[in-house]
Amino acid sequence: MNIDEVMAALDAIPDPALRAAVTHSVPGDPVRVERLDLPGAEYWLIPFADDEGLRAVVEVRSGRAVKGGVVTAPGAGFLLAPGAALDAVRATGAAPGPSPRLVWQPCAESWDSFQPLWLVDTAGGPVFVDQAGTVHEELHTDLKGA
Incomplete structure (x- = not known):
């Protein structure tokens, strides 16, 4: 998944708070997650951060954003290393x-x-x-x- 695919998927975000968090931050590297219950299925988590830290996370499946969350405490980390x-x-x-x-x-x-x-x-x-x-x-x- 490249950044153009990520940004295209984000165009459909209906939540104004999530859209603002994504628009005013920088996307990090997408992280691939395998679904164990659906053989062959996967999704991608994309973190968005600014100078203060993590601002949002968006889940992308099949080239479209399906879920997103705004981070209210920017010091929070993304995923366990x-x-x-x-x-x-x-x-x-x-x-x-x-x-x-x-x-x-x-x-x-x-x-x-x-x-x-x-x-x-x-x-x-x-x-x-x-x-x-x-x-x-x-x-x-x-x-x-x-």
Whole structure:
């Protein structure tokens, strides 16, 4: 996904507060997230920041903006860094593989697509690290609404 595709997707944003936040900030690198519940599906999260920090995040699927959020506390970070996810796994005593990737599906560990999980391969099998740095050995998708 390139910046032209991102900007074209943003043209359809109906929310005036989100449109203002996006218009008055600079887009960061889009981040790809795989959907675990929909094989082959993915979406992109695009952070927007200014000199004070993160201002908005927009979710883009199939070339169009489908969801956005305005950040009211600009000092907030975007996503847990991949290195921090690996460190969280190491802290459990497991040896993580080198390349975590962002994934998501509705589950008890993350109901919000703005809060994807890092999928980290280990010798004992894959584990998931949420945006707070908590390691989960499995995702609980059997709950009502998941």
